[in-house]
Amino acid sequence: MPRSQRFDVAIGGGGSVGLALAAALADALGPGFTLALIDRADWQGTAGNDLRASALSAGSKRLLTALGIWTRLAEFAQPVTAIDITDSRLGDAIRPILLSYDNTLTDSEPASYIVDNERLRAALIAAIMERPGITLLGGSAIQRFAAGPADVSIDLADATLVSRLLIGADGRGSHLREAAGIKVLRWSYPQTGIVTTVRHSRPHGGRALQHFLPSGPFAILPLPQNRSCITWTEDTNEARRLLALDAAAFSGELARRFDYRLGEIVEVGARAAWPLEMQLARALTAPRFALIGDAARVVHPIAGQGLNLGLRDVAALCEVIADAARLGLDIGSGLVLERYERWRRLDSALSAGTFDALNTLFSNDWTLLRTARDVGLALVDRLPALKQFFVAEAAGLTGEVPKLLRGERP
Ligand SMILES: Cc1cc2nc3c(=O)[nH]c(=O)nc-3n(C[C@H](O)[C@H](O)[C@H](O)COP(=O)(O)OP(=O)(O)OC[C@H]3O[C@@H](n4cnc5c(N)ncnc54)[C@H](O)[C@@H]3O)c2cc1C
DSSP: SSSEEEEEEEEEEOHHHHHHHHHHHHHHOTOOOOEEEEESSTTTTTTTTOOOEEEEHHHHHHHHHHOOHHHHHHGGGGEEOOEEEEEOOOOOSSOOOEEEOOOOOOOSSEEEEEEEEEHHHHHHHHHHHHTTEEEESSSSSOOOEEEEESOEEOOOSEEEEEEEEEOOOOOTTOHHHHTTTTEEEEEEEEEEEEEEEEEEOOOTTTEEEEEEEEEEEEEEETTTTEEEEEEEEEEEHHHHHHHHSSSHHHHHHHHHHHHHOOOOEEEEOOOOOEEEEEEEEEEEEETTTEEEEETTTTOGGSSSHHHHHHHHHHHHHHHHHHHHHHOOTTSSSSHHHHHHHHHHHHHHHHHHHHHHHHHHHSOOHHHHHHHHHHHHHHHHHTTHHHHHHHHHHTOSSSSSSOEEEEEOOO
């Protein structure tokens, strides 16, 4: 690449959210549009590193369908047909299901799907490769940037780019957010998210299970072929001990928390762990700059919504930019970014607050609180309309839904 090159948009961070925005913008802005996608990691170097699977909402699936990406994922995606919830102590002999709901929307479309993160990333990269106008810059961290009246100048180690707009999609430790001077509200949970995949002897029938245990939720998310992804929130000290166990002892600990309906655990895959925290950027934009994905907020994985929120940012920002371009406006102007900020700020803050409150409510062993929440769960179980509302909410299809989440082109 020449030492200085001009682009319409530059995206710093090529995780799933940055990749999805690049594909969406290329489609929305069409021929002649130029985009630089910059990641500090080598594009191939990180492959195979993410052991997680994500619960993708119906809204996210519609976005991926509109971008032509879902066709690459459909055969690997497990529709979630129902969700069961228990609330018990680790040693309890029985874990009654307190709340069970049909996870489909009114037209019987599944409200969520479980997809391996690596499959999703591979499908996104393949989609990017097919689109003209996108320059991929791997192994280049953005060092600094400076916004001027008409563009933003972006310094990499060995080149300077000029763009009309810079997007910060560089994840939870966002250097770009800091460089833009955007403050962040944050706290760490005394919990660690352990992730692994298991193969079990009985079929799951598409049912997901969430055991609320005193140290945090233990989720069993169905994957194709009698496999399930385990997302296991554990007290950080206990997690350290669990992660240091040998394979047999770790399997034994898993089995203590598992769902007896799935039979025996036949195989346990590799394990990985994430420190859990809450982060909320105090603003989503700065001059010629916008935040998306985990750079904008990091939520507790209790409801499996972090990536879905990031894809909602993608849909809203893409629509705002496409509308501005159609009207011949400067796509990096304050007027355009202000619309994105207004659209996403409330949902971002409400989601971070709600998942934080849910974690506080469920990750403890206080008898009175346990009784109250169990009565609450049993009550919700008897209210089909309320359950349907929660399903639509988790599917990302309430409020002012951007076009891409409805499956339409912006
Ligand atoms: C245990 C766990 C389970 C989860 N389960 C779910 C789930 O079921 N459903 C769901 O919706 N969400 C889930 N999430 C959340 C989800 O994984 C994240 O929200 C999502 O991965 C964020 O993607 P991102 O692209 O914003 O950030 P990232 O994936 O962190 O990507 C950031 C990218 O930026 C690059 N980068 C960093 N700094 C720079 C720089 N200075 N210059 C250039 N590039 C840079 C990095 O290399 C990386 O590629 C879960 C999270 C955890 C921890």
